[in-house]
Amino acid sequence: MRKNPERRTALVDAAIEVLAREGARGLTFRAVDVEAGVPAGTASNYFASRDDLFTQAGGRIYERLQPDAPTMAKAADGAYDRATLTELMYELVGRIAAFRTGYLALLELRLEATRRPELRAVLTERVRADIDANLSNHGESRMPGDATSVLLLYLALNWLIVEQLTLPEIFTEREVRDLVAAAVERALPATPCPPAPAGVPAPGPGR
Template sequence: MASDRRTLLADAALDVLADEGVRGLTHRAVDRRAALPAGTTSAYFRTRAALLTGLVTRLVQRDQAELQSLAEQFGPPQSAADLVDGLLLLTRHRLAGEGRRRSLARYACAVESARDPELREILVPRENAGRAAVRHFLAAHGTADPESRTHTLLTCVDGLVFDRLVSGGDVPREAIEGLVTAALRPGDGPAPGARG
């Protein structure tokens, strides 16, 4: 029962953070959002740091579940076009509905983690089915250092999501295609035709 209550409160905290930002994230605001008596949140998360840690831990759990579900739904990419389609699906999930709310909370937590090593450790990209599928695809296509290329590709996609979260609109397919093309480029040197 206690773990269920902690999960409920962490989810409510995510909602408060998405709607009101870091300044609005208080124990009282979480109590109200969860429709629980005043003082409930502080009984489970004594300090603001504990509340943020619980929130970030829950955020990572929900993100990992989403990535697992998308990987199962979409399957492993067989072509560059498949990989682009999968990454576009991810960006759409991260920019609409519940995914948008989690994205807002995630970026607020990322800024907080710059000053909090414990939060930063929780937010470190984790192994998941989606990441593994991208890395396997890049390795199968002979890219140099598929682990590093996977990290760079997914970080760039994340940056596009952040940009669209702030400026509005969807991530254009052409942007994802360009990132996938760059990730598949052989070797570590400059792109063909680039001038130094």
């Protein structure tokens, strides 16, 4: 397999676009070559199989969905209360909506994982690790709410994002913001917690 990391990344990004537009069945080496604007046969030199391409695309989506430095700084330095968490959830929904093709590609990968055990194992490991990291960060930050609160927000906001990206006419932008605020309000207690001790990490904004 070829080792040029920049070319590999460009091919994986092209695979994400193909997945979002054509679905899993449309993800072929040829389609990736065309999307990336490279000579025919390039993708097959970088990936051992379509399974490899699927798993690489899944990992890249999560990489691109990571929060930026200002968001991480806000999570680290903000007040440890419900209002701060609400703002972080607004940012989360907006960040994912801005990478529409990535999230749609991820939905395609999840469907394809029901037919590909190796892909299912990779996605299961990645999503479970992501959930565990958010649970750990939330607990260490002493934000209001417990592990169940975090999981309820994870499940509620993921489906809100699906609605927003697949059927965007259902909810207006104002309704989306109101629903995010309501989800946080109902999942977390209103009483703020004191700031975490020095050296304790702030809550991750989720992915």
